[in-house]
Amino acid sequence: MTPSPLVLDGLVVGAMLLTLGLVxxxxxRNLIVMFLSAELMLQGISVSLVSWSRHHGDWGGQVLVVFVLTVAACEAALALVFVLQAFARTGRLDAAAWQSLRESNLPRTIDLELPASDAEPLTFPRLTPAGVEPDHDPDAALEREHV
Amino acid sequence: MSPDGGLSTTGSLLAMAVGCAAASLWLLLPRGESGMRERAARRFGTLLGAVSLTLFVACGRRLGGIGEEVIFLVVSLVAVVGAAATVVTRSPVYAAIWFALALAGVAGVMLVIGAQFLGVATIVVYAGAILVMFLFVLMLAQPTGMAAYDRVSNEPLLSAVTGAVLLGLLTLFIGRLSAGPADCCSFPLKATALAGGGTAVTGQARQDTDPLAADHVARLGGELFGRHLLAVEAAGVLLLVALVGSIAIVSRTPTEEGTVPQPRRVAP
Incomplete structure (x- = not known):
C-alpha cells in the first residue's frame, strides 16, 4: 500500500520542521530561542503523526497529537519557570552562562570580542509638547480618593 | 535509489535542495559578523534558501486537484519559511513572532491533511497560550535590544551539516516509500483488517475511519474518551502536576549567588 502523495508531502514538511528545530x-544560545526550536521539533512530529493517521485511516495519530499538545504545554510552563530562575541568577538568557555544568574534560567556552553592531538603535517619534503645562502637584495626583 | 532514471533525477534534485538548504542556514545563522559581510551573507543565504525551496517544490508530488495543490503549497511554504526565520532571527522577540507564523502554516497543513480539530487546537493552545507565555518571559527577562549572545551561535557549520544529513536521510526514506510497495509499509489498513482482511472495504467501515467525515470532531472525541480514557486522565494529572510544580519552583526566590537556601526551621 503506497502512501498517497498528500501523505508523502506532509511527511516531507514534517521532516523539514524537525530539521530546522534541530539546527x-x-x-x-538564547534559552528562549532554544525552547522555540524544541517546540518546532514537536510541530514537525505532529505533522508527521497526522500524515500517518491519514495514511492508515485511523485516529491513533491524531489522538497522539492531542497528547503532544498537552505535554508541550506542561513542558513550556516548567521550562519558562526554569528560564526565569536562571535569568534571576545570572542576569542573562545565555546558555553559556551555565557552562560550569559541563563535563570536566571539556574546554571552557570563551566568547571572542564581537565587532560593533552597525544596526541602528530604534528611534521612536516624539510629539512636540503643545500648550502650557498647568500647575499641578504630582504627589497629589497619586492620592486619588475617587477613581 | 531506484533502477530507472526518473527517480534518480529526483534524487539528485533532492540532494541539491538539501545542500542548498544547509548552505543557506549556515549563511543565515548569526556568526558574530557585522556590516557589509553580514548583509551580503544574509542576502546570499536568502537566495540559496529560495533556490532550495524551489527545488523541493519541483520534487514534490502532484496532488489530486490544482486547488488542493496550491493550498498545500502555500501553507507548507508559510510553515517552513516561518520555521527557518524562527531559527535564524537575531532578536528573540521577532523569533517568537516568526514562530507564530510557522504555527499558522502548520495549522493550515493539518487542515489540508484532514485534522480539522488539531489545526484549530494548535492555533488556540500554541499561539494563544504557549507563545504568549514565551513573550511574557521575554519581556520580563530581556526588555532591551539584542544581546551579544544573540549575535553568535554554537558551531553554525556543524549544526547546519547535521541538519542537512538528517533532512537528506528523511527525504530519502520518504522517497522510497513512494517508490513502490516496500516491506516497511505493507501493513494492511485498519479498516481493511476490520472488514475481514479482504480487499473490499465495506461502506460502514470506510465511513468510520474517513478523516474527512462530517462528524470528524465527534469521532475523534469518541476515540479519545473511549479507547484512550486512561491516557486522558493521566494527561489531566500531568497538567495539574506541572502547574503545582511551576508555582513551587517560581515561588522560591533565589537568594545570593551560590548560597543554598536554608530549610525552614520547624518549631519544636
Whole structure:
C-alpha cells in the first residue's frame, strides 16, 4: 500500500520542521530561542503523526497529537519557570552562562570580542509638547480618593 | 535509489535542495559578523534558501486537484519559511513572532491533511497560550535590544551539516516509500483488517475511519474518551502536576549567588 502523495508531502514538511528545530536547538544560545526550536521539533512530529493517521485511516495519530499538545504545554510552563530562575541568577538568557555544568574534560567556552553592531538603535517619534503645562502637584495626583 | 532514471533525477534534485538548504542556514545563522559581510551573507543565504525551496517544490508530488495543490503549497511554504526565520532571527522577540507564523502554516497543513480539530487546537493552545507565555518571559527577562549572545551561535557549520544529513536521510526514506510497495509499509489498513482482511472495504467501515467525515470532531472525541480514557486522565494529572510544580519552583526566590537556601526551621 503506497502512501498517497498528500501523505508523502506532509511527511516531507514534517521532516523539514524537525530539521530546522534541530539546527536551532544545536546552534542558538538564547534559552528562549532554544525552547522555540524544541517546540518546532514537536510541530514537525505532529505533522508527521497526522500524515500517518491519514495514511492508515485511523485516529491513533491524531489522538497522539492531542497528547503532544498537552505535554508541550506542561513542558513550556516548567521550562519558562526554569528560564526565569536562571535569568534571576545570572542576569542573562545565555546558555553559556551555565557552562560550569559541563563535563570536566571539556574546554571552557570563551566568547571572542564581537565587532560593533552597525544596526541602528530604534528611534521612536516624539510629539512636540503643545500648550502650557498647568500647575499641578504630582504627589497629589497619586492620592486619588475617587477613581 | 531506484533502477530507472526518473527517480534518480529526483534524487539528485533532492540532494541539491538539501545542500542548498544547509548552505543557506549556515549563511543565515548569526556568526558574530557585522556590516557589509553580514548583509551580503544574509542576502546570499536568502537566495540559496529560495533556490532550495524551489527545488523541493519541483520534487514534490502532484496532488489530486490544482486547488488542493496550491493550498498545500502555500501553507507548507508559510510553515517552513516561518520555521527557518524562527531559527535564524537575531532578536528573540521577532523569533517568537516568526514562530507564530510557522504555527499558522502548520495549522493550515493539518487542515489540508484532514485534522480539522488539531489545526484549530494548535492555533488556540500554541499561539494563544504557549507563545504568549514565551513573550511574557521575554519581556520580563530581556526588555532591551539584542544581546551579544544573540549575535553568535554554537558551531553554525556543524549544526547546519547535521541538519542537512538528517533532512537528506528523511527525504530519502520518504522517497522510497513512494517508490513502490516496500516491506516497511505493507501493513494492511485498519479498516481493511476490520472488514475481514479482504480487499473490499465495506461502506460502514470506510465511513468510520474517513478523516474527512462530517462528524470528524465527534469521532475523534469518541476515540479519545473511549479507547484512550486512561491516557486522558493521566494527561489531566500531568497538567495539574506541572502547574503545582511551576508555582513551587517560581515561588522560591533565589537568594545570593551560590548560597543554598536554608530549610525552614520547624518549631519544636
Amino acid at each position: 536551532g536547538i544545536l546552534s542558538r
